[in-house]
Amino acid sequence: xxxxxxxxxxxxxxxxxxxxxxxxxxxxxxxxxxxxxxxxxxxxxxx
Amino acid sequence: xxxxxxxxxxxxxxxxxxxxxxxxxxxxxxxxxxxxxxxxxxxxxxxxxxxxxxxxxxxxxxxxxxxxxxxxxxxxxxxxxxxxxxxxxxxxxxxxxxxxxxxxxxxxxxxxxxxxxxxxxxxxxxxxxxxxxxxxxxxxxxxxxx
Numbered sequence: 001x002x003x004x005x006x007x008x009x010x011x012x013x014x015x016x017x018x019x020x021x022x023x024x025x026x027x028x029x030x031x032x033x034x035x036x037x038x039x040x041x042x043x044x045x046x047x
Numbered sequence: 048x049x050x051x052x053x054x055x056x057x058x059x060x061x062x063x064x065x066x067x068x069x070x071x072x073x074x075x076x077x078x079x080x081x082x083x084x085x086x087x088x089x090x091x092x093x094x095x096x097x098x099x100x101x102x103x104x105x106x107x108x109x110x111x112x113x114x115x116x117x118x119x120x121x122x123x124x125x126x127x128x129x130x131x132x133x134x135x136x137x138x139x140x141x142x143x144x145x146x147x148x149x150x151x152x153x154x155x156x157x158x159x160x161x162x163x164x165x166x167x168x169x170x171x172x173x174x175x176x177x178x179x180x181x182x183x184x185x186x187x188x189x190x191x192x193x
Binding site for chain 1: 053054056057060063064097098112113135136137139140142143144147164166169170171173174175176177178179182183184
C-alpha cells in the first residue's frame with residue numbers, strides 16, 4: 001500500500017476520532033471506507 | 048458509552064492534542080471533578096469497548112488511536128510539536144488530524160533503514176510500501192502487534 005493511500009485511509013478512518021461525540025463506524029461503513037481506498041477482498045473483510 | 052465515559056475519553060484526547068501525552072488517572076479525575084475510582088472504572092470500560100487501549104496495569108492509557116502514550120518508532124513532528132503514533136498508518140493520520148502538513152520519522156521494520164515522510168497539504172512525499180500482517184477482521188486480536 002502506498003504512503004499516499006495510507007494517508008488517505010488514515011484521514012478518513014480517524015477524521016472524527018478526537019471529537020467527544022465520536023462513534024465507532026459500523027462494519028458496512030468501515031468496509032466502504034476500505035473499498036474507497038482500494039482495499040477489497042478477504043484480507044480486508046470484517047465479516 | 049456513558050456520558051461520563053465520553054467525558055473521560057474526550058479528556059484523554061485533549062491531553063494528547065494539547066500536550067502530546069495522556070493525562071494520568073489523577074489528572075483526569077481533577078479535570079473532571081471525579082474520583083480516581085470513577086475515572087479508573089471509565090477507562091477500563093473504554094478499554095473493553097476498544098475506544099482506548101490501556102497499559103497492562105489496567106490503570107493508564109497506552110493508546111488513544113492514532114496516538115501512542117509510550118514512545119514508539121513512529122515520531123510525528125508538526126510545527127515544532129511531536130507525537131508518537133502506533134504505526135505508519137497512525138503516524139500519517141496524526142498529520143492529517145492536525146491539518147495535513149508535517150513529518151513522520153520511522154525505521155523500516157525489515158531493514159532498520161530510516162524512513163521519512165514529509166506531508167504537505169495532504170500530499171505525502173517519501174518512498175515506501177506499507178505491509179499489513181494481520182487481516183482486518185483480526186486487528187483487535189492483539190492490537191499492539193497489529
